[in-house]
Amino acid sequence: MSHKIKQFIIFLGDLAVLHLALLLTLIVRYPGTNWQSHWSSHWNNFVIIFAIWLLLFYINDLYNLNLRPLGRKFFRATINASLLSALLSVLYFYLNVQSSIAPRTNLAIFIAFFILLFFIWRTLHQLTLRAIPLDNLAVIGLGKKTDNLLKELALRPGAGYKIALIIKTPEELNDLPNQIKAYNIKAIVVSDDFGRDEELRQALFACLSLSLNFYSYPEFYESLTGKIPVEAIGPDWFLDNLREGRKNYFDFFKRVADWLLASIIFLVSLPFWPLIILVIKSTSRGPIFFRQTRLGKNEKPFTILKFRTMRVSGNDGAPTSSGDARITFFGRFLRRTRLDEIPQTMNIIKSQMSFIGPRPEQPKLAGELEAKIPFYKTRLLIKPGLTGWDQVSGEYHSPSADDTLEKLQYDLFYLKHRSFYLDLIITLKTIATVLGRGGR
Numbered sequence: 001m002s003h004k005i006k007q008f009i010i011f012l013g014d015l016a017v018l019h020l021a022l023l024l025t026l027i028v029r030y031p032g033t034n035w036q037s038h039w040s041s042h043w044n045n046f047v048i049i050f051a052i053w054l055l056l057f058y059i060n061d062l063y064n065l066n067l068r069p070l071g072r073k074f075f076r077a078t079i080n081a082s083l084l085s086a087l088l089s090v091l092y093f094y095l096n097v098q099s100s101i102a103p104r105t106n107l108a109i110f111i112a113f114f115i116l117l118f119f120i121w122r123t124l125h126q127l128t129l130r131a132i133p134l135d136n137l138a139v140i141g142l143g144k145k146t147d148n149l150l151k152e153l154a155l156r157p158g159a160g161y162k163i164a165l166i167i168k169t170p171e172e173l174n175d176l177p178n179q180i181k182a183y184n185i186k187a188i189v190v191s192d193d194f195g196r197d198e199e200l201r202q203a204l205f206a207c208l209s210l211s212l213n214f215y216s217y218p219e220f221y222e223s224l225t226g227k228i229p230v231e232a233i234g235p236d237w238f239l240d241n242l243r244e245g246r247k248n249y250f251d252f253f254k255r256v257a258d259w260l261l262a263s264i265i266f267l268v269s270l271p272f273w274p275l276i277i278l279v280i281k282s283t284s285r286g287p288i289f290f291r292q293t294r295l296g297k298n299e300k301p302f303t304i305l306k307f308r309t310m311r312v313s314g315n316d317g318a319p320t321s322s323g324d325a326r327i328t329f330f331g332r333f334l335r336r337t338r339l340d341e342i343p344q345t346m347n348i349i350k351s352q353m354s355f356i357g358p359r360p361e362q363p364k365l366a367g368e369l370e371a372k373i374p375f376y377k378t379r380l381l382i383k384p385g386l387t388g389w390d391q392v393s394g395e396y397h398s399p400s401a402d403d404t405l406e407k408l409q410y411d412l413f414y415l416k417h418r419s420f421y422l423d424l425i426i427t428l429k430t431i432a433t434v435l436g437r438g439g440r
Contacts, residue, residue: 064158227406298381356426373404
């Protein structure tokens with residue numbers, strides 16, 4: 001069963017639970033009456049509520065197949081989504097003057113029923129999934145790439161695969177069809193050709209009649225993780241996968257949307273700037289704004305602008321760490337709410353940045369990273385952004401070489417797949433991150 005179908009089943013289950021919660025609400029709220037008589041008047045309004053809940057479940061990552069029901073992350077995401085959904089539901093009913101129903105009692109009963117049914121449904125769904133055997137996967141090649149696949153599959157039980165067979169030597173290719181049958185293999189990933197392209201080709205050709213899915217290592221790793229495995233690609237990958245000429249219309253309309261949205265945010269937020277500036281100046285010494293040279297599209301330098309959130313005295317300029325003492329009390333609030341990023345709307349209006357794209361780096365750091373990490377500067381083929389695919393990955397990446405390699409893999413995925421659909425996903429997940437007070 002494909003990843004998308006599994007997510008769609010969860011979506012349908014959530015939709016059914018929402019309707020069941022409404023039904024139980026009407027039965028409890030109006031005892032002794034025919035519930036059907038209340039259904040149409042309530043459903044017409046609650047269908048908007050359903051859409052709000054489902055959307056907030058999505059942006060809170062509750063359709064992530066690797067999220068364990070009743071685990072801490074699942075519980076926290078559910079509570080965050082439910083609280084915000086409840087608030088928006090109340091606002092909807094009170095602002096909807098055409099609504100003829102009393103929302104407070106109905107909503108309270110509905111929310112209680114839904115949360116109870118939601119946990120029951122998701123737990124039963126997870127138990128059902130555990131009863132379904134995983135698809136057996138064969139990997140050709142034994143080394144770092146295979147180790148990476150083992151690690152990523154262990155982190156992603158929702159992927160539906162387990163490695164059942166590893167072809168360790170070229171001699172084992174001679175008996176590949178029989179091993180595929182013996183281990184009931186459903187898919188093959190080629191992570192190494194052992195330097196014997198023709199033998200590998202013949203072995204795979206002999207398996208065509210076995211109804212298998214064949215993947216190269218970069219292809220399977222990308223679909224599994226949402227990252228491009230930098231260690232497994234070369235210059236040919238960029239020529240085969242980056243169709244920049246086809247992105248001209250997308251880039252144009254994105255630029256127009258960036259300019260319009262940045263202008264609106266700048267104008268709406270401008271009346272609050274004096275208050276933010278006053279608090280910054282009154283709580284710590286130093287300039288109002290943080291200015292730093294960063295690299296933009298095609299390595300063109302520009303000055304990034306933020307509200308200052310750190311103390312100037314005793315600041316050695318080292319990368320920010322968890323619980324960094326240099327961050328002021330008000331600066332921590334600005335970072336958590338992302339209000340420190342608002343001045344970057346001017347960078348976007350000037351076309352130096354976009355709302356969505358790889359985060360911009362300092363020229364010196366970019367030069368050092370380019371020397372250590374292959375293809376690092378390819379991320380500069382597009383404008384840097386306020387947020388990006390890496391920022392909504394759920395992982396925090398420091399400027400270290402290892403973390404930067406991880407970040408680059410996400411950036412290359414965005415570079416390859418960028419579209420209005422992917423930008424919408426990143427936008428929604430960024431909203432969830434801000435509302436959940438994530439990030440640094």
